[in-house]
Amino acid sequence: MSLFKRDHKEISRTAYNHIIFRTFYGVPFADEFMRAAKKYCPPEHLFEENVLRKTSPIFESRYRGGEEALEKFIKINPDCTVLELAAGFSLHGATLAEKYPRIKYIETDLPDIIKIKEKIMKGIGANRSNIFFKSANALDSSTLKKISVAAKTGSKIVVYCEGLLSYFDDDEKRKIAKTIKGIVEKYGGVWITPDPALSVESREFLKKSWPAFRQTLKKAEKMAKQKYDNHGFQSIKDTDRFFRECEFSIRKYNWPTKLNFLKTSEYSEKKISEFKSVLKKYGKVWILSLHGS
Numbered sequence: 469m470s471l472f473k474r475d476h477k478e479i480s481r482t483a484y485n486h487i488i489f490r491t492f493y494g495v496p497f498a499d500e501f502m503r504a505a506k507k508y509c510p511p512e513h514l515f516e517e518n519v520l521r522k523t524s525p526i527f528e529s530r531y532r533g534g535e536e537a538l539e540k541f542i543k544i545n546p547d548c549t550v551l552e553l554a555a556g557f558s559l560h561g562a563t564l565a566e567k568y569p570r571i572k573y574i575e576t577d578l579p580d581i582i583k584i585k586e587k588i589m590k591g592i593g594a595n596r597s598n599i600f601f602k603s604a605n606a607l608d609s610s611t612l613k614k615i616s617v618a619a620k621t622g623s624k625i626v627v628y629c630e631g632l633l634s635y636f637d638d639d640e641k642r643k644i645a646k647t648i649k650g651i652v653e654k655y656g657g658v659w660i661t662p663d664p665a666l667s668v669e670s671r672e673f674l675k676k677s678w679p680a681f682r683q684t685l686k687k688a689e690k691m692a693k694q695k696y697d698n699h700g701f702q703s704i705k706d707t708d709r710f711f712r713e714c715e716f717s718i719r720k721y722n723w724p725t726k727l728n729f730l731k732t733s734e735y736s737e738k739k740i741s742e743f744k745s746v747l748k749k750y751g752k753v754w755i756l757s758l759h760g761s
């Protein structure tokens with residue numbers, strides 16, 4: 469019998485469009501990654517570039533916010549291990565492992581995705597001796613615990629996930645929180661995630677002023693065969709309550725609003741300032757530690 473109550477393979481389809489998104493942000497390796505990924509991307513899982521361009525600032529802000537929060541932790545803990553869950557085709561590992569050669573960066577995802585990721589990273593020369601690829605279901609606590617054993621001895625661990633919790637229901641969120649709590653308790657460190665920022669509450673605002681965002685969400689729901697509003701978090705209040713119940717202390721880091729994409733986009737000043745005010749209110753990275761640590 470399967471360990472899991474459902475198969476998350478369908479969620480993996482949502483990883484492909486982020487390869488294109490990242491080429492708009494100006495991050496290292498994004499263009500090379502996209503060229504190399506073409507042969508692996510099922511065309512039916514890719515949205516029109518025009519729609520992606522219009523939605524891009526939301527994801528650029530989340531991406532940069534998450535990476536900045538990770539960097540802050542790395543600067544204080546230069547020998548730490550980063551354990552990224554559901555890394556998909558993200559390039560945080562490529563950037564951070566190069567910039568901070570003392571860290572150990574472990575990328576994990578479901579088997580099909582992590583195999584492709586490893587091939588592409590090696591093919592484009594983005595792989596480094598301090599990056600490791602491991603297949604892991606984020607709900608499989610025994611696999612995650614085994615992988616964590618490979619963390620650098622005596623150094624802290626930062627568990628990171630971006631674009632994952634929005635697909636998890638309440639039981640799944642509690643399960644992953646319990647596993648991460650165990651890891652952080654054992655090695656010391658934190659759990660960092662920007663995921664709760666895209667809650668039911670913030671999506672309502674974004675959908676109103678950004679029709680392209682509404683369109684992207686609808687398509688992604690169809691692909692993942694699930695509704696966003698029945699998963700992830702309802703609001704900031706709901707998120708904070710959840711993490712406190714799971715015994716985490718909460719700090720928050722703001723998503724940036726100075727974005728590369730906005731410099732070249734055709735959005736009006738009014739639209740940009742509307743967008744920035746939603747980001748200022750909702751765009752946060754959650755930094756979760758255990759009481760007293």
Ligand SMILES: C[S@@+](CC[C@H](N)C(=O)[O-])C[C@H]1O[C@@H](n2cnc3c(N)ncnc32)[C@H](O)[C@@H]1O
Nearest residue numbers: 476479480482483486554555556605606630631
């Ligand atoms: C929206 S994508 C985000 C990928 C990447 N973090 C990014 O920001 O580009 C969602 C990712 O979650 C992964 N995923 C879904 N369920 C998972 C699970 N139970 N365990 C591990 N990864 C999972 C998918 O394979 C996919 O790569």
